[in-house]
Amino acid sequence: MRINCQNWRNRTKKRPKASFILFGFAVKQQTQLNGTFQYENGTFAYEGDGELWTDGKQKGANALHSYGNGDTVGIGVNSATRQIIFTKNGLQLDSSAHLFVAPSFADFSFYPFVSLWHSDDKIEANFGPNFKFDLATL
Template identity: 50%
Template sequence: MRVNQKALAEKMSKIEAKLEKQIENGKHNNKNGLTANLENGMRAKQKAPLMENMAIAALFHFPLPIYRWNASDCHPKIVINESTNSIQRNRTGERFLGIRSCRAGPIKMPSASPISIIYTEYRILAENGPLFIGLSTKEMSLDFMVGYGPVSYGYANYCRIEGQNANGNDIIISENVPSFHSGDVVGCGLNLATRQVFFTKNGQHLNITNLYVDENTADLYPTVSLYNHGDAVEANFGPNFHYDLSKKF
């Protein structure tokens, strides 16, 4: 899917105008640094035809998290393939099925950022049972499914989105979302400015409007939970995605 160049140009023009106004009002201490970033963003806009689904934040060179699957934060029954950024539920030596989770890292939640979105997409490679994608803190055990464990937010393949706050209470349950299966690309993100969690499927934003992260929430990490032996996903940590992130600005 290619970016609508006219729409992208309009969005970037609005962002540029907003940054210029902020500079004039003295809202940022480092005026020279922001001006340089603005100029870089304008130059990047001229190269927009060469870019597909690139986050506006990347165009303006704001710092973005670098992701990787964390072998030390992954259930031993999940195998990581670093060359493809994929993970698979391992059947070796395990008689019964059960939820096994894996987190990627690091993700930081800066207290202030002009424009910043955390986002990861997952291509479903194999899916023969419950499968969950989302965000979690390290408080969530790797034997829990993301969205059901404490301080986590998850999208299940059986048409359900759920979140848990620090007290373990449900903060949202939605059964008005589509299911996903092998071949689908599912995304999960966090808008750091609004602290809103959002999900996508095959490049389309899902209409979940009231799923927010508490201000005192610890760092969140991209998380996948697999149930069935052989189930697998491939992560895309960016910057090119199926979903056009410029729509979130």
């Protein structure tokens, strides 16, 4: 299954290392568009410094690899197993291997989001179909 938030490209120029850009998805549509979504229940987010957020909680500092200028990062879901994966430059990140969408979110709808901390942060988003990660490998 291809979902619309598989591939985000981080293009920050002033912060070449990790930054406070977060991307991910929510299993419900958020009504407030100016918040930090990683603090909400039903969200999954990957932060530029490698932090992983799920259901409003940090799952560990540096749980994933940091990303920055020129990296391509993505998120995907295996619809058969409900497994959530994060990718960096076309490779699945091992630390995301045990993340699953809870059965309580039965309608299985996803809403992509990105949180930019600085006003000059920029991203390039790809909503498909040419993803760096091969979804057939799931």
